[in-house]
Amino acid sequence: MNKNIPNITKPCVILVDPTQDGNIGSAARAMANFSLVDLRLVRPKETWNTYFCRQMASGANHILKGVKVFESIEESIADLQRVYATSARRRNMIKPMLSAGQAGKEIASLGAKDIKVGFLFGTEKSGLTNEEITLSDAVVYIPLSSSHASLNLAQAVLLLAYEWYQFTLKFPQQGRFLRKGKATFASKEDFEGYISHLEKELDLANFWRVQEKKPEMLAGLRNIFQRCDPTKQEVRTLRGVISALVYHRWRDVIDPGTRKIRDK
Amino acid sequence: MNKNIPNITKPCVILVDPTQDGNIGSAARAMANFSLVDLRLVRPKETWNTYFCRQMASGANHILKGVKVFESIEESIADLQRVYATSARRRNMIKPMLSAGQAGKEIASLGAKDIKVGFLFGTEKSGLTNEEITLSDAVVYIPLSSSHASLNLAQAVLLLAYEWYQFTLKFPQQGRFLRKGKATFASKEDFEGYISHLEKELDLANFWRVQEKKPEMLAGLRNIFQRCDPTKQEVRTLRGVISALVYHRWRDVIDPGTRKIRDK
Numbered sequence: 001m002n003k004n005i006p007n008i009t010k011p012c013v014i015l016v017d018p019t020q021d022g023n024i025g026s027a028a029r030a031m032a033n034f035s036l037v038d039l040r041l042v043r044p045k046e047t048w049n050t051y052f053c054r055q056m057a058s059g060a061n062h063i064l065k066g067v068k069v070f071e072s073i074e075e076s077i078a079d080l081q082r083v084y085a086t087s088a089r090r091r092n093m094i095k096p097m098l099s100a101g102q103a104g105k106e107i108a109s110l111g112a113k114d115i116k117v118g119f120l121f122g123t124e125k126s127g128l129t130n131e132e133i134t135l136s137d138a139v140v141y142i143p144l145s146s147s148h149a150s151l152n153l154a155q156a157v158l159l160l161a162y163e164w165y166q167f168t169l170k171f172p173q174q175g176r177f178l179r180k181g182k183a184t185f186a187s188k189e190d191f192e193g194y195i196s197h198l199e200k201e202l203d204l205a206n207f208w209r210v211q212e213k214k215p216e217m218l219a220g221l222r223n224i225f226q227r228c229d230p231t232k233q234e235v236r237t238l239r240g241v242i243s244a245l246v247y248h249r250w251r252d253v254i255d256p257g258t259r260k261i262r263d264k
Numbered sequence: 265m266n267k268n269i270p271n272i273t274k275p276c277v278i279l280v281d282p283t284q285d286g287n288i289g290s291a292a293r294a295m296a297n298f299s300l301v302d303l304r305l306v307r308p309k310e311t312w313n314t315y316f317c318r319q320m321a322s323g324a325n326h327i328l329k330g331v332k333v334f335e336s337i338e339e340s341i342a343d344l345q346r347v348y349a350t351s352a353r354r355r356n357m358i359k360p361m362l363s364a365g366q367a368g369k370e371i372a373s374l375g376a377k378d379i380k381v382g383f384l385f386g387t388e389k390s391g392l393t394n395e396e397i398t399l400s401d402a403v404v405y406i407p408l409s410s411s412h413a414s415l416n417l418a419q420a421v422l423l424l425a426y427e428w429y430q431f432t433l434k435f436p437q438q439g440r441f442l443r444k445g446k447a448t449f450a451s452k453e454d455f456e457g458y459i460s461h462l463e464k465e466l467d468l469a470n471f472w473r474v475q476e477k478k479p480e481m482l483a484g485l486r487n488i489f490q491r492c493d494p495t496k497q498e499v500r501t502l503r504g505v506i507s508a509l510v511y512h513r514w515r516d517v518i519d520p521g522t523r524k525i526r527d528k
Contacts, residue, residue, distance in 0.1 A: 074456055169407055187343060187345055188343070
């Protein structure tokens with residue numbers, strides 16, 4: 001049992017008529033990434049468990065070893081209490097339709113009640129038929145760009161496993177950016193200009209003392225200023241600060257305009 | 265411009281030291297799935313644009329053609345205003361850290377303000393170094409199962425592109441399951457038993473009239489009962505209804521016990 005997530009019943013993944021052994025391996029890897037274990041195949045090729053399949057599984061061999069093979073979808077889902085069909089296109093059907101996120105949330109909460117759930121994925125080329133979808137309780141729809149709406153099978157498994165996993169975790173919500181109103185954020189070029197300016201001046205100031213320490217110290221400084229999240233104007237101000245410290249501090253000795261030592 | 269999503273500035277994807285041409289192709293495909301176009305490579309192999317790369321891109325050749333190659337991360341992000349570093353593990357750094365979902369939401373909203381954003385992905389084997397991460401404004405963390413915490417590069421691109429895309433859409437929120445209290449939901453076996461029972465009786469009743477219409481009519485019925493979302497007990501009740509209609513309706517003529525026509 002994975003220590004990351006509570007002891008809930010996990011959904012299984014059912015691939016219907018998978019034609020490419022590499023996809024089966026990749027799907028297993030994606031499942032392992034999100035702690036799923038139960039992979040079922042309906043009418044795979046006899047030779048699905050190839051070297052390429054295991055290579056794509058990239059260490060998720062425990063999942064391949066546990067694969068159950070079925071002759072029909074009906075047999076593959078017989079022990080389940082909920083089946084979610086997946087589709088990359090909208091279907092003209094009177095069925096509850098959910099986003100992947102909604103499905104993930106729902107299935108995580110069903111799992112907490114020990115309800116056995118399966119995700120049904122259709123064959124690579126065409127997905128599930130409408131008739132196959134009628135075997136399910138709901139359709140999970142993954143919205144895709146209309147100009148490139150073909151999602152690889154293992155990618156679809158990954159997205160649903162990912163969404164489910166998010167709802168099994170209590171991911172700490174972190175604080176976010178400071179508000180800046182309508183000010184323009186500095187570009188990276190602006191920001192790097194500032195960091196280089198600072199670094200150059202600190203070099204001249206022998207700020208790092210031990211040269212080996214410089215990368216770490218500079219990274220530390222950089223992180224500090226990144227957290228400032230400066231606007232364009234603020235970067236100008238920060239650079240002004242450097243100049244002020246370097247030159248204006250000594251205005252009696254150095255001319256801030258010419259940056260030369262004043263004639264006595 | 266994709267008709268699915270509003271006219272917002274889209275994030276770019278930056279792959280640092282990518283070593284596998286197949287991953288570059290797969291990343292391009294994942295980007296295309298979610299309407300992203302701007303792919304940048306930092307120090308790729310000279311021969312990255314191979315046949316295998318284009319094969320994995322699966323039609324996303326417009327992205328490969330537009331790839332920009334850079335010698336350093338700094339150059340690759342010079343025109344950007346926000347950079348999000350990605351990491352499959354937590355970093356011991358004082359940096360804002362976000363989940364992929366939080367990042368997707370934030371970046372979609374920055375895009376609506378025409379702020380240019382990039383996702384930074386490290387090399388396949390080890391991800392971004394801490395020094396590379398300091399170039400970013402925030403770290404996006406993808407929580408993974410601790411026992412299988414290696415995510416393929418293109419899969420990571422997919423997940424972040426997917427999350428961003430979700431926040432650019434107004435996906436219709438659909439109604440969900442009826443509440444059932446503590447009742448046990450029927451298994452698929454129970455449910456199929458009911459559907460077969462119904463189908464058999466409807467066959468005998470010549471319900472379908474035209475045999476060619478049967479599959480569609482049966483699918484329609486199935487969808488109706490699926491939406492009922494029955495408990496185990498409710499399935500028993502439904503089967504009782506069939507029996508009642510078939511036999512008890514005719515109790516004067518047929519013996520409901522033996523299901524035989526009564527002797528006069």
